[in-house]
Amino acid sequence: MSVLTAPASTRVIDLVAESGLTGRGGGSFPVHRKLTAAVGRRPRLVVNACEGEPWSVKDRWIVENDPGPLLAGATALARAVGARRVLLAVHEGSPTHRAAERLDLDGHGIELLGAPGGYVASEASALVSFLDGGPAVPVTHRAPLAVGDRRHPAAVVQNAETVYRVGQLLDRGVDWFRRHGTPDEPGPRFFSLSGAVAGGPRVVEAGAGVGLAELVAAVGGYTEPVRAVLASGWSGSWLGWAEAGLVPWSDEGLRPLGAGVGNGIVHLLPASVCPLVAVGAQLDALARASAGQCGPCLFGLPAVADDWRRLTAGEPGVLDRLRRRLGLLPGRGGCHHPDGAARNAASALRVFADHLPTHAQGGGRSAGRPACPATRGV
Numbered sequence: 001m002s003v004l005t006a007p008a009s010t011r012v013i014d015l016v017a018e019s020g021l022t023g024r025g026g027g028s029f030p031v032h033r034k035l036t037a038a039v040g041r042r043p044r045l046v047v048n049a050c051e052g053e054p055w056s057v058k059d060r061w062i063v064e065n066d067p068g069p070l071l072a073g074a075t076a077l078a079r080a081v082g083a084r085r086v087l088l089a090v091h092e093g094s095p096t097h098r099a100a101e102r103l104d105l106d107g108h109g110i111e112l113l114g115a116p117g118g119y120v121a122s123e124a125s126a127l128v129s130f131l132d133g134g135p136a137v138p139v140t141h142r143a144p145l146a147v148g149d150r151r152h153p154a155a156v157v158q159n160a161e162t163v164y165r166v167g168q169l170l171d172r173g174v175d176w177f178r179r180h181g182t183p184d185e186p187g188p189r190f191f192s193l194s195g196a197v198a199g200g201p202r203v204v205e206a207g208a209g210v211g212l213a214e215l216v217a218a219v220g221g222y223t224e225p226v227r228a229v230l231a232s233g234w235s236g237s238w239l240g241w242a243e244a245g246l247v248p249w250s251d252e253g254l255r256p257l258g259a260g261v262g263n264g265i266v267h268l269l270p271a272s273v274c275p276l277v278a279v280g281a282q283l284d285a286l287a288r289a290s291a292g293q294c295g296p297c298l299f300g301l302p303a304v305a306d307d308w309r310r311l312t313a314g315e316p317g318v319l320d321r322l323r324r325r326l327g328l329l330p331g332r333g334g335c336h337h338p339d340g341a342a343r344n345a346a347s348a349l350r351v352f353a354d355h356l357p358t359h360a361q362g363g364g365r366s367a368g369r370p371a372c373p374a375t376r377g378v
C-alpha cells in the first residue's frame, strides 16, 4: 500500500505523544498536537530541511549522512495523518538539495520541493505559500497551517530533525528516546557549533541539559578565546561566555538568561571580534531578509539596524531610542521574524554592556574614533 492511500492511524501519534518529542526547528512545539490537528483533513506533509540560518547544518547532516530514519519518519507520519502528498523541502541548489537528489524519494512516495534560498523562505507558512504557487514569504493565516483555510489547505510542516527523531523513535522505542535529555525535554537532539571551533559549523548530538563545556569538547575545544555565545542563531539570544558555561543547555536551564535551545545553534564569538560590528552585520542581514509586508519589518528593522550602526560609530544619544524601538518590535509582525531580531539586539545590549563605552565618542583613541580593542570586524 502506498503512503498516499494508507489509512490514517493514531498509533504513531500516540507514540510521539508518549515520547514527549517537541519540534527541533526552533519552536519546541509538542509534535503530536500538530499531527492531531491535521488528522482527517488529508494534509500535505512538508519535511522542512531548508536551513535559513547560516550556522545551522544539522538538517543537511541528516540528509547527507543518515537519511534512513528521516525517510522512515516521513513515511510513518504521512500514514498517521493520512497525507495526500509528502514533500521534502530544501533550498534550491543547496548542498542539502544535491544530497536529497541522491535519495530514493520516489520509492518512499516523497516529492522534492526546491524552495528559493533566503532567511524567511524556510519559515513554515512561507513554504506552504510556495507550495501553493505563491511567493516563498510568510503569510498571515487565521487558522493553524495544520487545519488550513480556503487559500492554503491543511499542511503539516515539520523540521527535518523532528521527522528524523520520529524515525528513530519507531525503531528504538519510547524508553530509548526518554533516556536522553531531561524529563521535560526528552530525546536526543542536534546542536550546530560554529565560530571559534575548528572546521565549523559542526554537528554534535546530545540531550537537552548538556553542559556547554561538553558540547565544545565534542568538537575538539575552542580555537581561540571566546567572548560570548549566541544561542539559537540570528533570531536567538546572546550569553556571556562565563554564564553560558554555568547553566544546563535546555530551554529550562537557559530561560533565566532569556534564551532557549531553539534550533540548536551554538555560535562561539571570538574575543578578537568586535561584538557590536558582529551584531550589526546580523541586524543588517535580518532587515534585508524581511519580506517587507508588515510595519515592524518594513520600518522597524531598518531603523534598528541604522541605530545599531550609529551606536557602533559612537554617536551619542542613540541607546535610549534603540531600546524604545526594540520594545516595539515583538508580537507585531505577521510572523516572528521581527521578534527574533529584537531578541538578538536586546540580549546583545545586556551581554556587551561593558563593551559599549569603548565605542562612545570622547573615550576613543582620538576625537570621534572608537577605542574598541577588538582586532577584527566580523
Ligand code: SF4
Binding pocket: 120, 137, 138, 139, 290, 291, 292, 293, 294, 296, 297, 298, 332, 333, 334, 335, 336, 337, 338
Ligand atoms: S513580520 Fe516580516 S517576515 Fe514576517 S510576514 Fe511580516 S514582513 Fe514578512
